[in-house]
Amino acid sequence: xxxxxxxxxxxxxxxxxxxxxxxxxxxxxxxxxxxxxxxxxxxxxxxxxxxxxxxxxxxxxxxxxxxxxxxxxxxxxxxxxxxxxxxxxxxxxxxxxxxxxxxxxxxxxxxxxxxxxxxxxxxxxxxxxxxxxxxxxxxxxxxxxxxxxxxxxxxxxxxxxxxxxxxxxxxxxxxxxxxxxxxxxxxxxxxxxxxxxxxxxxxxxxxxxxxxxxxxxxxxxxxxxxxxxxxxxxxxxxxxxxxxxxxxxxxxxxxxxxxxxxxxxxxxxxxxxxxxxxxxxxxxxxxxxx
Amino acid sequence: xxxxxxxxxxxxxxxxxxxxxxxxxxxxxxxxxxxxxxxxxxxxxxxxxxxxxxxxxxxxxxxxxxxxxxxxxxxxxxxxxxxxxxxxxxxxxxxxxxxxxxxxxxxxxxxxxxxxxxxxxxxxxxxxxxxxxxxxxxxxxxxxxxxxxxxxxxxxxxxxxxxxxxxxxxxxxxxxxxxxxxxxxxxxxxxxxxxxxxxxxxxxxxxxxxxxxxxxxxxxxxxxxxxxxxxxxxxxxx
Numbered sequence: 001x002x003x004x005x006x007x008x009x010x011x012x013x014x015x016x017x018x019x020x021x022x023x024x025x026x027x028x029x030x031x032x033x034x035x036x037x038x039x040x041x042x043x044x045x046x047x048x049x050x051x052x053x054x055x056x057x058x059x060x061x062x063x064x065x066x067x068x069x070x071x072x073x074x075x076x077x078x079x080x081x082x083x084x085x086x087x088x089x090x091x092x093x094x095x096x097x098x099x100x101x102x103x104x105x106x107x108x109x110x111x112x113x114x115x116x117x118x119x120x121x122x123x124x125x126x127x128x129x130x131x132x133x134x135x136x137x138x139x140x141x142x143x144x145x146x147x148x149x150x151x152x153x154x155x156x157x158x159x160x161x162x163x164x165x166x167x168x169x170x171x172x173x174x175x176x177x178x179x180x181x182x183x184x185x186x187x188x189x190x191x192x193x194x195x196x197x198x199x200x201x202x203x204x205x206x207x208x209x210x211x212x213x214x215x216x217x218x219x220x221x222x223x224x225x226x227x228x229x230x231x232x233x234x235x236x237x238x239x240x241x242x243x244x245x246x247x248x249x250x251x252x253x254x255x256x257x258x259x260x261x262x263x264x265x266x267x268x269x270x271x272x273x274x275x276x277x278x279x280x281x282x283x284x285x286x287x288x289x290x
Numbered sequence: 291x292x293x294x295x296x297x298x299x300x301x302x303x304x305x306x307x308x309x310x311x312x313x314x315x316x317x318x319x320x321x322x323x324x325x326x327x328x329x330x331x332x333x334x335x336x337x338x339x340x341x342x343x344x345x346x347x348x349x350x351x352x353x354x355x356x357x358x359x360x361x362x363x364x365x366x367x368x369x370x371x372x373x374x375x376x377x378x379x380x381x382x383x384x385x386x387x388x389x390x391x392x393x394x395x396x397x398x399x400x401x402x403x404x405x406x407x408x409x410x411x412x413x414x415x416x417x418x419x420x421x422x423x424x425x426x427x428x429x430x431x432x433x434x435x436x437x438x439x440x441x442x443x444x445x446x447x448x449x450x451x452x453x454x455x456x457x458x459x460x461x462x463x464x465x466x467x468x469x470x471x472x473x474x475x476x477x478x479x480x481x482x483x484x485x486x487x488x489x490x491x492x493x494x495x496x497x498x499x500x501x502x503x504x505x506x507x508x509x510x511x512x513x514x515x516x517x518x519x520x521x522x523x524x525x526x527x528x
Contacts, residue, residue, distance in 0.1 A: 149394050153383055160381045163343060165369030165398045165444070269385075273422075 007125050008193060009237065013230050014128035015189040020213045020225045021139055022182030026175045027219050028148070030155035031088050033176055034207055035076060036183035038095040039069045041202035043184025044191040045103060048115040051192070053108075058121050058192070062131070065188040066181045073180020074173065081172040096202060103199040114198025121192050128189050135182060139222050142178070151175055205248055209233075212255045218265030227266050295320050296448050296479045297342070297373075302351035304334075304341045311337040313503045314351065319448065319481050324474050326490035326511065327483040328524055329500035335483035336378060338500070339450050342481075343375055344368045356447065370398045374441040378452040380433050384426030388417055391425050391436055395443030403443055410439040413469065431462035438466065442473065449473075451482035455489060467493040487524040491515040499524070 002010070019040055026033040043065035050056040050064055076095060080088045104112050121127065142148050150171055153161040158168050191197045213232050217224025232254070236247045243250075258265065299317040303310065312334040319325045327335045340346040342353055344365040353361045360368050369375070374395070383391055392410065396403035411418035414435045420428060425436060434454065441449050451470075455463040463486065470480055471493055484490035491497055491511045499507040499520060507514065514520050 146393070146397065149386070149390055150397065152386060152390075153394050156383045156385055157381070159345075160377070160383060162365045163345070163369060163375050163377060163381065164394050164440075165366045165374075166394075167364075167366045 002125075009234065011125050011128045011189065011193040013233055014125075014132050015186045015193065016210075016213060016229045016233055017132055017225045018135055018182050018189065019186035020210055020217070020229060021135065021222060022179045022186065023210055023214050024219060024222060024225075025139070025142070025151075025179045025182065026088075026172075027214070028143070028155050029151040029172060029175045030158070031080075031085050031172065031175065033080075033088060033092050033179055035073060035092040035095045035176065036179050037202055037207050037210060038092070038099045039073050039180040039183030040187035040190065040206075041096075041099045041103065041199070042072050042187065043069045044187030044197050044202070045109055045115070046184070047188035048118045048191045048197045049109065051119050052115060052117060058124075058127060061192075062185060062188050065184045069180045069184020069187075070177055073183070074177045077173045077176035077180070080176060081169040093207070096204070096207060100199045100202060110198070112199065114196055115191075116196045118191055118195045118197065120195065124189075124192055128193075131185060131189065135185065136222065143222065147171070147174070208248065208251055212251045215255055215265055216258045218267035218269075218271075220264055220269040221267050221272055223272060224265050224267035296356060297481065298354040299338075299342070300352050300354070302338070302341060302353065303349050304337050304346055305349050306337075311503050312341065315500075315503075315505055317498055317505070317508075319479055321479055322474060322477055323495040324470060324480045324482070324493060326487075326494035326497040327481070327500055328485070328487040328490055328497055328514075328520075330485065330524070332502070333500040334503040335500055336452055337503075339375070339452050339481070339483055342368075342450060343373065369444075372444075372447040374444055374446040374449050376434075376437045376441045376449065376451040376454060378456065380437040382425045382428075382433050382437065385424055387422050388425055388428070388436060389421040391440050392417070392421075392443050395440035397444065399444045406443055406445060410442060413472075414439060431458055431465075434458060434462065434466060435469075438469065442478075446478075448479045448481065451480065453484060454482055455484060455486045463489055487520070488515075491520075491525075 019036060022036040022039070023033065046065045046068045047061040050061045056064065076092070080091065083091070103109050109115060150161065150166045153164060153166060154168055154171055162168055209232065213225060213228045216232065217228030232251065235250065262268070295318045297319040299315060302312060302315045304312040315338060327338060329335055337346055341348050344360070344363055348361055351361070352359055355371060355373060358371065360371065383394070392407060396406065399406070416432055417436055417439060420432070425433065428436060438454070454466055458466065467489060474480060482490065491514055494511040497508065497511045497514045498505050499514065507517065507520065515525070
C-alpha cells in the first residue's frame with residue numbers, strides 16, 4: 001500500500017499532467033494560451049460544488065466539469081480566434097484574474113474562504129490514472145490525425161495553412177476548447193484530491209508552474225510531462241523546508257536553464273522517433289543473433 | 291452547354307491602398323491547358339494569383355471558378371472548392387516531415403488519398419525516400435517537387451503556381467515543367483506566373499503578358515514567343 005502522502009503526490013501529478021496537456025494543445029497551433037488555468041478553476045469549483053452541495057457522484061462531477069469547462073472555454077475562444085498569438089497570451093491571462101475575482105465575490109462558492117470538506121473519493125488515484133490514460137490516448141489520436149497536422153501547420157505558418165484550405169479561426173477555437181476541457185478535468189481531480197479549494201490557488205504562481213512544466217518537459221510532444229511534472233511538483237516537497245519559500249525562484253531558474261541548454265525541452269520533437277528507431281534496431285540485432 | 295472554361299476572371303481590379311496593382315484584367319483558363327502569366331517584377335502576376343485565391347481582395351470585377359462566383363469567398367473555401375496553389379518561395383512547412391506536408395495537401399480530399407500519394411511517389415521517388423525527413427532539409431529543387439506534389443494531393447481541378455522556376459537550377463526548371471505538361475495530359479488545368487518567359491512560353495498553351503497591372507497582350511504561347519514586342523521586352527532578343 002502506498003503511503004497517504006505518496007498517494008496525494010501521485011494524484012497531484014495526474015492532475016498536472018492533464019493540465020499541462022491542456023496547455024500543449026493550443027501550443028501546437030502557436031498559441032500561448034493561459035486560459036487552461038482559468039478553466040482549471042472553473043472545473044475545480046464546479047466539481048467541488050456539485051460533489052459537496054448537490055451530492056453528485058465522482059464521474060458525473062468530472063463529466064459536468066468537462067462540459068462547463070468546454071462552454072466557458074469556447075466563449076472567450078470565439079474572441080481569441082480573431083486576434084494574433086501575442087494578444088491571446090495576454091488576454092487569456094486576464095481570464096485568470098477575472099475568474100479569481102468572480103469566485104471571491106460569489107457567496108455560494110465560499111468567497112475568499114473557498115469550499116472546504118469536499119467528499120472523499122475512494123480509489124481516487126486509480127480514477128486519476130484512468131483519466132490520464134483516456135485523455136492521453138485521445139491526445140495521441142488527435143496529434144496524429146488530420147486535425148493535429150492542421151494545428152501544427154497553423155503553428156508553423158498560418159498564412160500557408162490558409163492556402164492549404166485550413167480554416168485557421170475554426171481550428172483555433174477547436175484547440176482552445178479542447179484545452180479548456182483538459183483544464184477543467186484537471187481542476188476537478190485537483191479539487192477532489194485537496195478536498196478544499198480556494199481562489200488563491202489559481203493565480204499567477206500556478207500559471208508559472210504550468211509553463212515551467214510545459215517548457216522543461218518539452219512542448220512538442222505529449223511525453224515530456226511525464227518527466228517534468230513529477231520532478232517539478234515533487235521539488236517543493238523534497239527540498240528542506242527552509243528553502244521551500246524560494247520555490248518560485250527555483251522554478252524560474254530551472255525554466256531559464258533548460259531553455260538555454262535544451263530549447264525544445266527534455267523530450268524534444270525528434271526524441272520519440274529516435275527511441276523507436278533504437279528499439280527497432282536492437283530488435284533486429286536480437287533477431288540476427290538467434 | 292458544356293463548361294469549358296475552368297476559371298474566368300472578368301474586369302478584375304486589385305488595389306493596395308491607393309495603389310492599383312491590377313487594373314481591369316480579363317482572363318480565361320480552359321479545361322486541360324497551361325496558361326502562363328508573364329511580365330517583369332511588379333507587373334501584377336502574383337497579385338492576380340493572390341486575388342484568385344482570395345488572399346488579396348478584389349476591389350472590382352468577378353472571378354468565376356467552374357461556374358461559381360468565388361470573388362468574395364474565403365481562401366480556405368476557395369481551396370476546398372478545388373483550387374490549389376504552389377506559393378512563391380514554395381511555402382514549405384519546414385519543421386514538418388515530407389509525408390506530413392503531403393498529407394496536409396490532401397486536407398480537403400474527400401476519400402482515400404493513398405492512390406494519389408503513390409502516384410506522387412512514383413513521379414518523384416526521392417520524396418518517398420525522404421518521407422520521414424523534415425521538409426526543410428530537402429534541397430531547393432526537391433522542395434519545389436514537394437510543393438507541387440502537395441498541391442496535387444487534394445486532386446484539384448486547377449493549380450496555381452507562383453514563379454515555379456524561381457531560384458531553381460536550369461535542369462530542375464525543365465524537370466518541373468515537363469512534369470506539369472505530364473499532369474496536363476492527365477486533365478489538370480494550370481495557371482502559372484513566371485518571370486522566366488522563355489521557359490514558360492515553351493511549355494504553356496497560352497500566355498498573358500502583364501505590365502503595370504494591365505494585360506498588354508495575350509494569345510497562343512508559340513505566337514507570343516515569336517512576337518517581336520515580347521521578344522524585345524521579355525525574352526532578351528534583339
